[in-house]
């Protein structure tokens with residue numbers, strides 16, 4: 096593909112330590128066999144890769160290594176690598192081509208497609224970035240399955256969920272029903288099709304609104320509240336998927352209070368989160384701190400915050416009509432749901448002392 100469709104001769108592979116150790120040699124051999132000249136740049140794994148410091152270092156390294164306008168950057172890793180590498184590609188000489196070879200489930204179903212690329216700031220998640228679409232996205236599901244099954248601790252699996260559907264039914268149904276275990280227990284041979292349907296779903300939205308003017312907003316379900324939680328922990332301790340799951344749970348409670356969603360539908364969402372081990376708080380979440388971060392995001396965006404609230408499985412309503420007491424109440428409500436449905440040590444409580452009434 097790189098040679099035939101992109102007419103690439105030089106590739107600059109951006110990867111992170113863990114993925115490099117596990118699969119680097121194999122990819123290197125494959126590029127060599129295709130006659131590509133290759134240079135490799137390695138960054139730390141996880142959210143540490145998504146910093147301005149790493150971003151600047153990678154740009155300088157690429158320049159030193161001879162990256163040029165016709166070169167292609169190959170991002171080989173999870174969502175952290177594709178977010179960083181996409182932004183690097185957007186900035187190098189004002190924009191060169193890049194390819195994502197996505198290795199984690201989140202990257203395969205979500206992060207590697209859509210062209211939103213960014214690094215994190217102290218003040219907010221993904222604050223510095225660009226829209227720059229990849230020329231190709233490659234997703235080998237066996238790699239994601241490996242990541243989920245054995246090579247990651249259980250918790251990576253939870254933060255990296257996207258479902259493990261094997262039946263041809265629409266989106267959420269494939270996650271929420273059926274007898275298949277969550278992907279954390281999946282084996283490479285059992286989940287070869289896991290990443291294609293959500294990716295197709297996302298591409299449908301993106302093709303209608305590639306620069307997120309409006310239509311694409313439903314994709315932010317769970318993120319309005321999830322991102323501030325990640326920022327509060329400075330992108331450590333709580334993983335992206337875990338934070339978005341809390342955001343989805345709290346958004347569902349908001350929708351319940353607003354009578355936008357029926358109880359049985361909300362219960363299905365909570366059951367789905369529970370089924371994938373995503374119901375709960377992994378660290379105490381200080382509601383006041385989340386509100387503080389939301390205010391910063393609101394100020395930076397210069398407009399209202401859009402809350403994406405589920406109205407039933409597969410449907411959302413977007414509103415900016417959520418005030419502080421309503422959010423605090425939703426955190427309380429979600430904590431009650433967690434206590435009722437998942438009374439286990441990993442599912443910690445919010446810090447009630449910090450609650451805003």
Ligand SMILES: NC(=O)c1ccc[n+]([C@@H]2O[C@H](COP(=O)([O-])OP(=O)(O)OC[C@H]3O[C@@H](n4cnc5c(N)ncnc54)[C@H](O)[C@@H]3O)[C@@H](O)[C@H]2O)c1
Pocket residue numbers: 111113114117140141142145172173174175176178198199200201202205206207208209210211212238239241242246247251254255335
């Ligand atoms: N741009 C977007 O549209 C978009 C969408 C969703 C998420 N994201 C971003 O993606 C990131 C989360 O993605 P992620 O969960 O892939 O994070 P990640 O890249 O940090 O990967 C999670 C962990 O999995 C490991 N890993 C990845 N592939 C592996 C494999 N095949 N085998 C073994 N280990 C493997 C990594 O080393 C890392 O420790 C967040 O920064 C989030 O903001 C971006």
